[in-house]
Amino acid sequence: xxxxxxxxxxxxxxxxxxxxxxxxxxxxxxxxxxxxxxxxxxxxxxxxxxxxxxxxxxxxxxxxxxxxxxxxxxxxxxxxxxxxxxxxxxxxxxxxxxxxxxxxxxxxxxxxxxxxxxxxxxxxxxxxxxxxxxxxxxxxxxxxxxxxxxxxxxxxxxxxxxxxxxxxxxxxxxxxxxxxxxxxxxxxxxxxxxxxxxxxxxxxxxxxxxxxxxxxxxxxxxxxxxxxxxxxxxxxxxxxxxxxxxxxxxxxxxxxxxxxxxxxxxxxxxxxxxxxxxxxxxxxxxxxxxxxxxxxxxxxxxxxxxxxxxxxxxxxxxxxxxxxxxxxxxxxxxxxxxxxxxxxxxxxxxxxxxxxxxxxxxxxxxxxxxxxxxxxxxxxxxxxxxxxxxxxxxxxxxxxxxxxxxxxxxxxxxxxxxxxxxxxxxxxxxxxxxxxxxxxxxxxxxxxxxxxxxxxxxxxxxxxxxxxxxxxxxxxxxxxxxxxxxxxxxxxxxxxxxxxxxxxxxxxxxxxxxxxxxxxxxxxxxxxxxxxxxxxxxxxxxxxxxxxxxxxxxxxxxxxxxxxxxxxxxxxxxxxxxxxxxxxxxxxx
Amino acid sequence: xxxxxxxxxxxxxxxxxxxxxxxxxxxxxxxxxxxxxxxxxxxxxxxxxxxxxxxxxxxxxxxxxxxxxxxxxxxxxxxxxxxxxxxxxxxxxxxxxxxxxxxxxxxxxxxxxxxxxxxxxxxxxxxxxxxxxxxxxxxxxxxxxxxxxxxxxxxxxxxxxxxxxxxxxxxxxxxxxxxxxxxxxxxxxxxxxxxxxxxxxxxxxxxxxxxxxxxxxxxxxxxxxxxxxxxxxxxxxxxxxxxxxxxxxxxxxxxxxxxxxxxxxxxxxxxxxxxxxxxxxxxxxxxxxxxxxxxxxxxxxxxxxxxxxxxxxxxxxxxxxxxxxxxxxxxxxxxxxxxxxxxxxxxxxxxxxxxxxxxxxxxxxxxxxxxxxxxxx
Ligand SMILES: Cc1cc2nc3c(=O)[nH]c(=O)nc-3n(C[C@H](O)[C@H](O)[C@H](O)COP(=O)(O)OP(=O)(O)OC[C@H]3O[C@@H](n4cnc5c(N)ncnc54)[C@H](O)[C@@H]3O)c2cc1C
Numbered sequence: 001x002x003x004x005x006x007x008x009x010x011x012x013x014x015x016x017x018x019x020x021x022x023x024x025x026x027x028x029x030x031x032x033x034x035x036x037x038x039x040x041x042x043x044x045x046x047x048x049x050x051x052x053x054x055x056x057x058x059x060x061x062x063x064x065x066x067x068x069x070x071x072x073x074x075x076x077x078x079x080x081x082x083x084x085x086x087x088x089x090x091x092x093x094x095x096x097x098x099x100x101x102x103x104x105x106x107x108x109x110x111x112x113x114x115x116x117x118x119x120x121x122x123x124x125x126x127x128x129x130x131x132x133x134x135x136x137x138x139x140x141x142x143x144x145x146x147x148x149x150x151x152x153x154x155x156x157x158x159x160x161x162x163x164x165x166x167x168x169x170x171x172x173x174x175x176x177x178x179x180x181x182x183x184x185x186x187x188x189x190x191x192x193x194x195x196x197x198x199x200x201x202x203x204x205x206x207x208x209x210x211x212x213x214x215x216x217x218x219x220x221x222x223x224x225x226x227x228x229x230x231x232x233x234x235x236x237x238x239x240x241x242x243x244x245x246x247x248x249x250x251x252x253x254x255x256x257x258x259x260x261x262x263x264x265x266x267x268x269x270x271x272x273x274x275x276x277x278x279x280x281x282x283x284x285x286x287x288x289x290x291x292x293x294x295x296x297x298x299x300x301x302x303x304x305x306x307x308x309x310x311x312x313x314x315x316x317x318x319x320x321x322x323x324x325x326x327x328x329x330x331x332x333x334x335x336x337x338x339x340x341x342x343x344x345x346x347x348x349x350x351x352x353x354x355x356x357x358x359x360x361x362x363x364x365x366x367x368x369x370x371x372x373x374x375x376x377x378x379x380x381x382x383x384x385x386x387x388x389x390x391x392x393x394x395x396x397x398x399x400x401x402x403x404x405x406x407x408x409x410x411x412x413x414x415x416x417x418x419x420x421x422x423x424x425x426x427x428x429x430x431x432x433x434x435x436x437x438x439x440x441x442x443x444x445x446x447x448x449x450x451x452x453x454x455x456x457x458x459x460x461x462x463x464x465x466x467x468x469x470x471x472x473x474x475x476x477x478x479x480x481x482x483x484x485x486x487x488x489x490x491x492x493x494x495x496x497x498x499x500x501x502x503x504x505x506x507x508x509x510x511x512x513x514x515x516x517x518x519x520x521x522x523x524x525x526x527x528x529x530x531x532x533x534x535x536x537x538x539x540x541x542x543x544x545x546x547x548x549x550x551x552x553x554x555x556x557x558x559x560x561x562x563x564x565x566x567x568x569x570x571x572x573x574x575x576x577x578x579x580x581x582x583x584x585x586x587x588x589x
Numbered sequence: 590x591x592x593x594x595x596x597x598x599x600x601x602x603x604x605x606x607x608x609x610x611x612x613x614x615x616x617x618x619x620x621x622x623x624x625x626x627x628x629x630x631x632x633x634x635x636x637x638x639x640x641x642x643x644x645x646x647x648x649x650x651x652x653x654x655x656x657x658x659x660x661x662x663x664x665x666x667x668x669x670x671x672x673x674x675x676x677x678x679x680x681x682x683x684x685x686x687x688x689x690x691x692x693x694x695x696x697x698x699x700x701x702x703x704x705x706x707x708x709x710x711x712x713x714x715x716x717x718x719x720x721x722x723x724x725x726x727x728x729x730x731x732x733x734x735x736x737x738x739x740x741x742x743x744x745x746x747x748x749x750x751x752x753x754x755x756x757x758x759x760x761x762x763x764x765x766x767x768x769x770x771x772x773x774x775x776x777x778x779x780x781x782x783x784x785x786x787x788x789x790x791x792x793x794x795x796x797x798x799x800x801x802x803x804x805x806x807x808x809x810x811x812x813x814x815x816x817x818x819x820x821x822x823x824x825x826x827x828x829x830x831x832x833x834x835x836x837x838x839x840x841x842x843x844x845x846x847x848x849x850x851x852x853x854x855x856x857x858x859x860x861x862x863x864x865x866x867x868x869x870x871x872x873x874x875x876x877x878x879x880x881x882x883x884x885x886x887x888x889x890x891x892x893x894x895x896x897x898x899x900x901x902x903x904x905x906x907x908x909x910x911x912x913x914x915x916x917x918x919x920x921x922x923x924x925x926x927x928x929x930x931x932x933x934x935x936x937x938x939x940x941x942x943x944x945x946x947x948x949x950x951x952x953x954x955x956x957x958x959x960x961x962x963x964x965x966x
Contacts (some may be wrong), residue, residue, distance in 0.1 A: 083766050107715035233659070235764025252767050461685035463736030465767075467672035469678045476935070526773060559652055 006582040052481045075231065075240055078250045083116040087241060087251035089111055089264055090225055091118035093426025094444040095257035096205035101452035102301060103212040104152040107459040115249060116219045119226035130159035130204040134285040135197040136404040138320045140312065140438040142165060145445045146194050157204035164313050165191035167297040170392055175353040193453040195312050230267040232421055239422045253466030254423045258371055262429035268420025277493065279307050280330035281435055282323040285307035285404040286345065290316040300394050302349060308436045309348045321345060322435055330407045332367035338402040343378040345397050410434055412490050414483060417477040422466035426451060431482050434489050443482055667731040681733050683928055683937040684826060688853050691960040692822060693718045696912050707955040717742025720800050723819040725845060727810045728828035732758030739803035741767055746914045748813060755807040762803055769799040786900045814841045821850040829856040830887050836901060843902045846963045854959040859888035862954040895921035898961055909962040923961030927952030
């Protein structure tokens with residue numbers, strides 16, 4: 001690699017290393033040394049499970065773009081005004097939370113210039129006041145994260161009427177719905193979690209930034225905040241970003257809080273392991289009568305062979321639905337009239353598995369024929385089986401808010417590394433997870449907390465905010481914890497979904513098996529944000545949430561191995577190899 | 590500065606060999622050939638540099654492109670967080686933690702307690718806690734410590750006897766728009782900064798608005814002392830064990846500390862453990878540093894260092910007694926603390942423990958830090 005030519009003082013242009021050549025630059029990252037930057041990350045739909053071991057493979061892509069490697073990029077001089085210490089790409093949950101976390105650190109608050117970028121407009125976040133309809137993007141914030149949001153002065157801005165404490169959690173994994181719940185987490189002395197609309201969280205984060213960041217935080221949004229190009233500066237000491245309108249900015253470090261398709265991850269040449277679940281999550285706002293005198297504070301989840309169906313409380317008369325199911329089913333459900341869908345959701349919670357399967361067949365057939373099933377047709381299948389026992393079940397759904405119905409493809413992905421050359425990944429840019437344990441956003445908040453602590457320390461010790469040595473504590477803390485959580489969630493998905501083996505497996509073994517699987521139990525419960533377990537585990541879990549406890553504890557590791565073994569038995573060869581490799585990956589870290 | 594050109598003109602291979610060995614953490618800086626404190630039989634690899642040093646100024650005027658890229662390569666090696674100097678890089682935050690404890694948390698600097706101020710957050714050691722302090726980094730190498738001190742707001746002067754180190758340090762700092770870097774003159778030998786590739790790189794760096802300053806000088810501690818320079822914080826990391834006249838060297842450093850200022854040293858103790866780790870393992874077995882870079886007899890024990898400052902550098906007339914009662918010894922000045930590598934965490938840690946205990950002693954058995962504060966009056 002050569003510097004193609006020199007620059008003369010006062011010149012308006014600067015020649016940069018082509019980013020493909022970064023491997024020989026100073027501060028080359030741990031992860032991206034021999035990789036091309038233009039290599040695209042695996043996507044779930046195009047990636048068969050057999051592609052799993054991407055982090056161990058010797059595939060190198062650096063030769064594929066050799067022709068462009070000598071291209072000379074000229075970028076204008078970047079002024080002091082456009083020079084930031086930290087540039088955060090993505091002003092959604094992770095990006096906004098990171099900004100608040102940084103503002104909470106006295107060592108960073110006044111000395112660190114932050115630029116927050118988002119390609120979309122933030123007007124809705126700014127003006128959201130919690131008066132409209134319920135949002136369909138809702139997350140359960142764990143007790144630990146709620147506490148943290150309190151600590152950093154964000155929770156006071158959460159619109160309290162629009163966040164719902166979860167006191168209790170019930171899980172079924174039985175073919176017959178009115179059987180005893182497989183898992184029941186009774187109320188503790190504090191809420192296990194808070195169901196909170198993502199918009200509520202974001203507006204609160206945004207207000208906190210407004211409060212503290214007027215001097216050091218700049219926000220650019222819309223076309224002016226959309227990142228078109230990224231280049232590593234001469235000598236590798238900064239990253240330049242070309243925004244809309246050909247405006248260049250630069251930062252000592254760039255954070256990819258830019259979601260699952262992270263442009264920052266691609267720029268950094270970081271591979272990620274990913275596989276789709278052949279599952280879509282259908283979300284909707286459910287209307288119902290208040291389930292009890294005490295209001296609506298119980299989260300319920302039923303594991304169906306097609307995927308888990310979750311009922312999550314928002315208010316006494318509203319709950320949110322997350323129904324993970326086959327893409328074809330999700331598509332057909334979406335085309336049903338809202339009142340019909342309401343009955344299908346009721347059916348999902350009350351019908352026996354085989355009856356439900358027949359209903360699904362009818363829905364699909366009718367949908368294919370272009371005549372979606374009507375409400376009466378659904379109801380006609382139900383009464384015979386209505387549960388009559390005392391066992392808990394969600395209140396009957398009386399309606400669904402039509403515009404709230406949407407679906408999202410689900411996939412598991414985990415970046416091989418969270419660090420590139422002067423780039424860092426957080427949140428969904430680093431990992432995506434099945435929503436069955438409600439952990440996606442919570443993992444992102446844990447990332448952000450860890451990264452802000454890492455930078456706080458680096459700042460106090462005069463470190464280089466983008467330097468690999470100074471950043472290292474962040475991935476060391478978060479990668480194994482996230483990997484364990486991802487793998488356990490993945491195992492759980494497969495355990496419940498692939499029940500082709502022994503008939504009535506769940507009834508015969510479900511309870512026993514789940515109770516064996518310490519971390520899975522914790523995952524479900526940690527998903528609801530509770531302090532779990534007893535003894536040493538509980539202490540650790542209380543401090544760091546279960547992933548930390550599990551990641552550091554032998555107990556968790558053995559439990560995970562158990563899950564691997566179990567899923568391997570249940571799910572056949574494909575899942576087996578995938579999970580084995582997940583286990584290997586974990587051990588190697 | 591012009592002398593550098595001679596180094597630059599030596600054949601590529603010999604240059605890179607000699608420079609490489611000079612850059613190794615052991616042979617690291619300071620070990621120059623000039624001044625009475627650095628003996629004649631300094632590290633082997635330095636001989637080439639001293640020759641270069643003595644050579645007459647050349648007619649070198651322009652900057653050779655291949656030299657720039659050569660130094661870029663060396664700089665990238667030196668600065669690679671995963672390369673040869675990985676452990677050195679990882680030790681840097683720990684050293685700074687020690688400096689922070691000494692400089693930012695000295696009880697003598699605490700404002701008086703007032704009832705009104707009782708609820709004010711303690712912000713000592715946060716933000717730019719070296720702002721307004723003049724700092725010297727003797728044996729700055731590629732600038733690892735110097736850059737950190739500058740980021741903390743300090744007005745930093747990094748000196749090194751190796752011209753190549755200074756070049757690397759200059760090159761590295763000049764490319765970072767977040768450092769308050771001040772190019773003194775071209776590190777590549779040209780004295781006319783107008784044509785300097787370096788200077789041009791720096792003009793747009795926006796460093797003017799950043800508190801603090803950072804400059805590198807190819808010179809020795811003694812030369813600075815002779816010029817009457819004084820500093821609030823004087824650091825010499827892993828230099829003491831390489832000089833032939835440690836006593837002179839220490840006195841020289843001590844003289845440059847301003848009243849109320851700090852002297853911070855890191856070095857290696859003379860224990861069987863240190864011998865095993867630095868001589869047997871690092872040099873002979875693992876070849877992490879070239880054999881011959883360390884001489885066991887040059888290592889100084891923590892207690893010897895503390896006693897030396899007491900008996901030879903003015904004692905308590907010049908230096909403050911340690912505040913921590915347990916650290917006060919009547920014939921010793923300053924505090925020492927071990928730095929141990931934690932292979933599980935992949936980090937270096939400061940080793941605590943009460944003075945005089947076995948644990949504390951073990952912690953100081955190899956690498957350790959020394960700190961002392963000069964009296965104000
Ligand atoms: C159905 C469903 C239910 C879920 N339930 C839960 C739950 O109960 N609990 C939980 O913890 N998690 C849950 N999750 C996961 C959670 O929603 C995500 O983990 C979280 O929203 C990710 O936030 P993020 O900020 O990392 O990324 P995103 O929300 O994807 O934000 C990325 C941002 O980057 C911006 N961006 C992207 N590219 C560019 C560019 N080039 N230039 C500028 N800006 C750019 C985008 O505009 C966007 O604002 C659920 C997910 C789904 C699908």
